Amino acid sequence: SQQGEEDPQALSIQEGENATMNCSYKTSINNLQWYRQNSGRGLVHLILIRSNEREKHSGRLRVTLDTSKKSSSLLITASRAADTASYFCATDGNQFYFGTGTSLTVIP
Amino acid sequence: DGGITQSPKYLFRKEGQNVTLSCEQNLNHDAMYWYRQDPGQGLRLIYYSQIVNDFQKGDIAEGYSVSREKKESFPLTVTSAQKNPTAFYLCASRAALEGPQHFGDGTRLSIL
Numbered sequence A: 001s002q003q004g005e006e007d008p009q010a011l012s013i014q015e016g017e018n019a020t021m022n023c024s025y026k027t028s029i030n031n032l033q034w035y036r037q038n039s040g041r042g043l044v045h046l047i048l049i050r051s052n053e054r055e056k057h058s059g060r061l062r063v064t065l066d067t068s069k070k071s072s073s074l075l076i077t078a079s080r081a082a083d084t085a086s087y088f089c090a091t092d093g094n095q096f097y098f099g100t101g102t103s104l105t106v107i108p
Numbered sequence B: 001d002g003g004i005t006q007s008p009k010y011l012f013r014k015e016g017q018n019v020t021l022s023c024e025q026n027l028n029h030d031a032m033y034w035y036r037q038d039p040g041q042g043l044r045l046i047y048y049s050q051i052v053n054d055f056q057k058g059d060i061a062e063g064y065s066v067s068r069e070k071k072e073s074f075p076l077t078v079t080s081a082q083k084n085p086t087a088f089y090l091c092a093s094r095a096a097l098e099g100p101q102h103f104g105d106g107t108r109l110s111i112l
Helices: none
Strands: A005-007 A010-014 A019-024 A031-037 A043-050 A055-058 A061-066 A071-076 A085-092 A096-098 A102-107 B004-007 B010-013 B019-025 B031-037 B043-051 B054-057 B064-066 B076-078 B087-094 B107-111
Touching: A005 A085, A010 A019, A019 A085, A019 A102, A031 A061, A031 A071, A043 A055, A043 A061, A043 A071, A071 A085, A096 B043, B004 B087, B010 B019, B019 B031, B019 B087, B019 B107, B043 B064, B076 B087
Parallel strands: A010 A102, B010 B107
Antiparallel strands: A005 A019, A019 A071, A031 A043, A031 A085, A055 A061, A061 A071, A085 A096, A085 A102, B004 B019, B019 B076, B031 B043, B031 B087, B043 B054, B064 B076, B087 B107
């Protein structure tokens, strides 16, 4: 069974706007990771946040983690057309589980 | 450059046929994984291996088999027992029990 559920399933924004994706999970984790997948390609790791961290930044990416609510969010600021992709959260605990993904479309 | 190579990129299977998907990594990673991805869905774990000559079933292992005779290689065989094999198959590896996974570019398997 999949551990993570992402929301929304699909998101369409204008270039320059911010995009926020949410991930909820069910059991305890050691860390949570976010990945990006371009159409027809493999996944690329974006950022990892450990269970004792609350927020992490990497370039235009900002990830938050709330272990009490078992949820995480990924914020992409100043989006670009090249950010168009599917984004997946993955929980790393006793097993490694991927979420269902958010399909992001950035309109030029 | 280090990375994971999956081949072939596209594969077609006839009824009753077994097919093998190749996955090779030169990252010196101990752990390797096989996932199945169906259209518009997340990844589901088929098999994983944390060390040579050892592997474990994932959530959807029925109809699949693997081997891990070398650290660099983790081939997946889709057997005729897998009745719905049409999917995108992704291989991944990682260095430690905690940390990011590195992915190949996938093999798309279809039924003739």
